[in-house]
Amino acid sequence: MRDKIPQVSIAIVCLVLGIMLALQFKATETYEASFLPSRLEELTQKLNVLTEERDTLAEETASLREKLSNVRETDEAMADLQEELHKANLAAGLVALKGPGVIITLNDSTRALQPGENPNALLVHERDIIMVINELKASGAEAISINDERIIAMSEVRCAGTMILVNWNKIGPPFTIKAIGNPDMLESGVLIKGGYFETLKYLGLQTSIQKEEEIEIPAFSRTIKFSFGQPVQYTETKEEK
Amino acid sequence: MGIFIVFCLLIGLIIGYNMPVLLPVIYAKYMSIAILAALDSVLGGIRAYMDKEFDNTIFISGFIINSLLAAGLAYLGDRLGVELYLAAIIVFGVRLFQNLGIIRRYLMKKY
Numbered sequence: 001m002r003d004k005i006p007q008v009s010i011a012i013v014c015l016v017l018g019i020m021l022a023l024q025f026k027a028t029e030t031y032e033a034s035f036l037p038s039r040l041e042e043l044t045q046k047l048n049v050l051t052e053e054r055d056t057l058a059e060e061t062a063s064l065r066e067k068l069s070n071v072r073e074t075d076e077a078m079a080d081l082q083e084e085l086h087k088a089n090l091a092a093g094l095v096a097l098k099g100p101g102v103i104i105t106l107n108d109s110t111r112a113l114q115p116g117e118n119p120n121a122l123l124v125h126e127r128d129i130i131m132v133i134n135e136l137k138a139s140g141a142e143a144i145s146i147n148d149e150r151i152i153a154m155s156e157v158r159c160a161g162t163m164i165l166v167n168w169n170k171i172g173p174p175f176t177i178k179a180i181g182n183p184d185m186l187e188s189g190v191l192i193k194g195g196y197f198e199t200l201k202y203l204g205l206q207t208s209i210q211k212e213e214e215i216e217i218p219a220f221s222r223t224i225k226f227s228f229g230q231p232v233q234y235t236e237t238k239e240e241k
Numbered sequence: 242m243g244i245f246i247v248f249c250l251l252i253g254l255i256i257g258y259n260m261p262v263l264l265p266v267i268y269a270k271y272m273s274i275a276i277l278a279a280l281d282s283v284l285g286g287i288r289a290y291m292d293k294e295f296d297n298t299i300f301i302s303g304f305i306i307n308s309l310l311a312a313g314l315a316y317l318g319d320r321l322g323v324e325l326y327l328a329a330i331i332v333f334g335v336r337l338f339q340n341l342g343i344i345r346r347y348l349m350k351k352y
Contacts, residue, residue, distance in 0.1 A: 006295040010286050011249045013304050017279045018253015019260070024272050026257070027264035202266050 045188065049140065092224070093152035097143045098216040101180040102187055104132060107173050107206040124173055124205055126159045131196040132177060133157070139189025141179040143217045147171040150220040167222060174206075183211035246287070271312040274329050278311035279304060281333045284340035291347045 067080050089095050106129065109122040133144050133151060144151040149166040151157075156165060163170040179186055190197045190209055201207050264272055282304040289295040311329040318325025 005297050006286070006290050006300070007245065009297050009301055010246060010283065010290065013279070013283055013286065013301070014246050014249035015253040015256075016304075017276070017283055018250045018255075019257035020253075020272065020276050020279060021250075022254045022257020023260065023262065023264050024269060024276055027266065027269040027272070204265060 041188075042192070045185065049185070093143065093150050093220040094224075096217060096219040097180055098214055099142070099180045100183050100211075100213055101141070101178060101215050102136075102183055102190070102209055102211055103215060104136075104177040104179070104190065104209045105207070106132070106175045106177070106200065109204040109206065111204045121203065122205075124175060124200075126157050126164050128196070128200055128205070129164065129175060129177070130157050132190065132200075133179075135190050135192070135196060136177070136179045136181070136186055139181065139186045141181040141186060143180045145178045145217045147176055148218055150218055152220045152224075154224070155220075167220070178215050178217055180215060180217055187211055246283075270326070271315050274315045274326050275308040275312040277330065277333045277337075278307040281336050281340070282307055284337060284344065288340045288343050288347075291344065 070080055090097075106124045108124055111122060113119055113122065129146060133141075133146070136144055146157070146166050149155070149169055149171065151166070155167050158165040160170060163172050164175075165171075187209055192198075197207060197209070282300070285303065286295065286300045289300070311326075311333065314329055315326035318328075
């Protein structure tokens with residue numbers, strides 16, 4: 001019995017060492033694997049986006065030319081003006097939109113605070129939200145809302161103590177970010193390797209992203225005022241081409 | 242004895258891989274230092290076993306305390322802004338190779 005003790009304790013210690021090694025392997029594996037860039041996929045996607053953009057621009061040129069000739073004929077000018085107004089409203093975010101897209105949720109970490117650790121490490125900050133919506137914009141989102149606050153050109157996302165201000169409305173966690181656009185494109189844009197969303201996940205925040213067939217994003221509910229800015233008279237120079 | 246150790250290590254690896262726990266990246270660094278210390282303890286234990294001077298208390302306490310101490314030292318180093326984990330790596334690395342050398346000599350004598 002006596003000379004069995006060393007073997008048993010070496011066995012137990014080896015077991016524990018094995019578990020530690022496996023945990024470490026798993027940790028480094030996931031960390032490294034997630035940083036191996038799948039460049040090919042990224043570049044293909046970029047190419048697709050650019051091709052699409054080029055096509056829409058070409059279409060736009062065609063429709064602009066057509067409009068120009070319409071204006072010259074003056075009969076259909078009014079209808080064109082209506083259409084232009086509709087487009088401007090869409091661009092300004094004054095119309096509620098629905099369509100396919102993604103829903104992202106961000107929430108504070110449920111991890112217990114380590115002694116000496118900064119409690120800020122466990123919270124969702126306004127910069128996290130800004131980075132995520134920036135990523136969405138870069139991935140071709142057409143409309144974005146945070147907790148049903150529509151993001152327009154002049155929307156702020158700002159820290160206000162324990163809450164976050166969006167369009168001068170206070171919102172708190174959990175944050176639901178909805179974006180309309182190509183769901184695959186939006187998802188891969190947000191989940192890009194080494195991107196910000198990944199960092200949030202590593203920091204232990206509760207994150208999720210979900211592709212949806214149809215989501216609805218409300219219109220901007222406040223008024224847009226221009227107290228200081230005045231439009232500069234622009235002259236039609238395109239006609240000369 | 243050798244097969245026995247490898248077998249236990251394998252079981253540990255399998256258990257670890259199937260554990261639903263994922264180590265956060267911030268702790269991975271400390272874990273690596275702790276593993277180095279643990280590896281040193283195990284090799285030291287095997288050497289002592291071959292030297293016939295194995296002491297169970299020293300072995301177990303050395304394993305636990307060295308691991309914790311090494312990880313704690315690395316943590317303290319990070320707080321202080323000194324790369325103290327290098328000290329742990331050097332000390333344990335040197336001892337690891339010494340122990341390995343002694344074990345190798347024993348094995349060569351044996352076979």
